[in-house]
Amino acid sequence: xxxxxxxxxxxxxxxxxxxxxxxxxxxxxxxxxxxxxxxxxxxxxxxxxxxxxxxxxxxxxxxxxxxxxxxxxxxxxxxxxxxxxxxxxxxxxxxxxxxxxxxxxxxxxxxxxxxxxxxxxxxxxx
Amino acid sequence: xxxxxxxxxxxxxxxxxxxxxxxxxxxxxxxxxxxxxxxxxxxxxxxxxxxxxxxxxxxxxxxxxxxxxxxxxxxxxxxxxxxxxxxxxxxxxxxxxxxxxxxxxxxxxxxxxxxxxxxxxxxxxxxxxxxxxxxxxxxxxxxxxxxxxxxxxxxxxxxxxxxxxxxxxxxxxxxxxxxxxxxxxxxxxxxxxxxxxxxxxxxxxxxxxxxxxxxxxxxxxxxxxxxxxxxxxxxxxxxxxxxxxxxxxxxxxxxxxxxxxxxxxxxxxxxxxxxxxxx
Amino acid sequence: xxxxxxxxxxxxxxxxxxxxxxxxxxxxxxxxxxxxxxxxxxxxxxxxxxxxxxxxxxxxxxxxxxxxxxxxxxxxxxxxxxxxxxxxxxxxxxxxxxxxxxxxxxxxxxxxxxxxxxxxxxxxxxxxxxxxxxxxxxxxxxxxx
Numbered sequence: 001x002x003x004x005x006x007x008x009x010x011x012x013x014x015x016x017x018x019x020x021x022x023x024x025x026x027x028x029x030x031x032x033x034x035x036x037x038x039x040x041x042x043x044x045x046x047x048x049x050x051x052x053x054x055x056x057x058x059x060x061x062x063x064x065x066x067x068x069x070x071x072x073x074x075x076x077x078x079x080x081x082x083x084x085x086x087x088x089x090x091x092x093x094x095x096x097x098x099x100x101x102x103x104x105x106x107x108x109x110x111x112x113x114x115x116x117x118x119x120x121x122x123x124x125x126x
Numbered sequence: 127x128x129x130x131x132x133x134x135x136x137x138x139x140x141x142x143x144x145x146x147x148x149x150x151x152x153x154x155x156x157x158x159x160x161x162x163x164x165x166x167x168x169x170x171x172x173x174x175x176x177x178x179x180x181x182x183x184x185x186x187x188x189x190x191x192x193x194x195x196x197x198x199x200x201x202x203x204x205x206x207x208x209x210x211x212x213x214x215x216x217x218x219x220x221x222x223x224x225x226x227x228x229x230x231x232x233x234x235x236x237x238x239x240x241x242x243x244x245x246x247x248x249x250x251x252x253x254x255x256x257x258x259x260x261x262x263x264x265x266x267x268x269x270x271x272x273x274x275x276x277x278x279x280x281x282x283x284x285x286x287x288x289x290x291x292x293x294x295x296x297x298x299x300x301x302x303x304x305x306x307x308x309x310x311x312x313x314x315x316x317x318x319x320x321x322x323x324x325x326x327x328x329x330x331x332x333x334x335x336x337x338x339x340x341x342x343x344x345x346x347x348x349x350x351x352x353x354x355x356x357x358x359x360x361x362x363x364x365x366x367x368x369x370x371x372x373x374x375x376x377x378x379x380x381x382x383x384x385x386x387x388x389x390x391x392x393x394x395x396x397x398x399x400x401x402x403x404x405x
Numbered sequence: 406x407x408x409x410x411x412x413x414x415x416x417x418x419x420x421x422x423x424x425x426x427x428x429x430x431x432x433x434x435x436x437x438x439x440x441x442x443x444x445x446x447x448x449x450x451x452x453x454x455x456x457x458x459x460x461x462x463x464x465x466x467x468x469x470x471x472x473x474x475x476x477x478x479x480x481x482x483x484x485x486x487x488x489x490x491x492x493x494x495x496x497x498x499x500x501x502x503x504x505x506x507x508x509x510x511x512x513x514x515x516x517x518x519x520x521x522x523x524x525x526x527x528x529x530x531x532x533x534x535x536x537x538x539x540x541x542x543x544x545x546x547x548x549x550x
Contacts (some may be wrong), residue, residue, distance in 0.1 A: 011501065018495070029484075029545075079338075083298050229414055298418060354509075354518040
């Protein structure tokens with residue numbers, strides 16, 4: 001049942017990403033949620049970024065989006081590559097590389113989100 | 127009834143040829159075939175074999191769309207040669223090729239063994255826990271019209287291979303089960319007499335099973351019997367997800383009807399008429 | 406039987422792209438894969454670029470690097486890809502959970518398949534994607550921001 005398990009999570013991740021990324025689009029590219037982008041865009045984009053980074057809600061949501069997005073995207077890529085009828089050695093290698101890339105980027109993004117959170121809080125205080 | 131035209135038009139049949147003993151790869155040969163309204167591709171192939179090239183080889187049998195032998199690629203779409211009228215799909219040029227996604231044995235003959243091997247792996251027969259009951263039944267199983275309708279459409283499969291030829295996943299993934307075995311699996315999973323769904327889920331829910339289907343829908347478009355394998359596979363995916371999330375409700379077991387001489391006699395049926403012979 | 410030479414007749418990747426005349430759903434599937442790959446490619450770069458903010462490097466601000474027209478257009482493409490992928494994805498999640506495909510029926514020629522049943526859903530999703538495509542074009546390709 002391995003295929004079913006991964007695919008169910010893939011679909012669930014897709015649905016969650018729909019909402020999270022939709023919100024991300026609204027915040028980043030529209031003026032519909034001024035609470036999270038109070039500074040005018042253009043020259044003050046960094047101020048908006050720092051504002052959001054300082055809020056725990058955003059740090060957590062960014063990490064969640066990162067994890068879901070990496071799983072959904074890399075599992076999709078793995079499915080496409082495996083449909084090329086590879087031999088089992090190549091299959092193992094592909095899975096290994098994708099897991100390393102996924103975990104690596106997740107680590108990078110999580111670390112960056114946490115550091116950015118503390119930078120933003122320090123900036124707000126000091 | 128509308129008049130059938132007797133006019134003859136010349137259609138070029140571009141037929142794939144391949145003889146493994148002399149060719150390293152397939153090539154296309156052109157034949158000029160006189161076609162009348164109502165003639166099928168199978169009629170055209172017979173004309174070629176009788177009059178133009180007796181070495182042309184292909185599979186056919188019933189010539190009426192029920193045996194599933196004559197599956198071919200007709201003008202780029204898989205279909206049955208006996209079921210397809212030449213003038214419905216071509217005007218002056220018709221390409222006839224063997225079904226893709228199978229090895230070619232010779233000319234228009236595909237090696238369908240891979241499809242049947244995959245079919246066998248999903249156990250296309252009723253599976254019940256009680257083996258003794260299966261082999262020595264005490265009575266019939268009752269099937270209501272609703273129970274029958276839940277899988278009847280998927281029983282119409284004639285194993286022609288057209289769906290397998292049309293599937294984009296099978297174009298690159300040789301191990302994917304394919305629409306025909308998955309539809310057969312669905313047919314047995316939904317049959318209330320069967321108890322083998324969880325056993326089949328190991329294969330159909332695995333890496334070569336239903337989730338390698340991405341609903342391109344080409345199988346259902348190609349199927350000459352309206353079996354709609356795409357629908358069967360999506361319904362199977364639903365069942366697989368529900369089984370994985372343990373949200374499956376326990377179904378009613380299939381009722382057994384009593385054997386002759388057992389059970390309550392029905393009182394509201396009319397008496398048989400009097401015997402008039404041998405009284 | 407095993408001594409007879411056979412010719413491997415698989416369409417290969419050509420089968421993904423063009424092996425005959427196809428239906429709408431198959432093109433939807435191809436586009437879903439292409440947009441998915443495009444979004445993934447952008448996403449992996451996006452993670453790296455935004456992670457630099459931990460070192461207080463704001464690439465999208467400094468030197469207005471990402472304001473080059475090629476990046477602006479690329480951003481529009483990614484948004485358009487997301488719009489398509491998201492709406493088609495909604496359709497796929499519904500269909501793969503067995504909604505909108507219909508029940509098994511007695512096939513009567515001319516056959517109506519699950520493709521007919523889910524076609525309105527496909528059209529609706531394509532229209533929604535088109536609306537967002539236009540909105541995205543307005544937002545990303547005009548001089549605003």
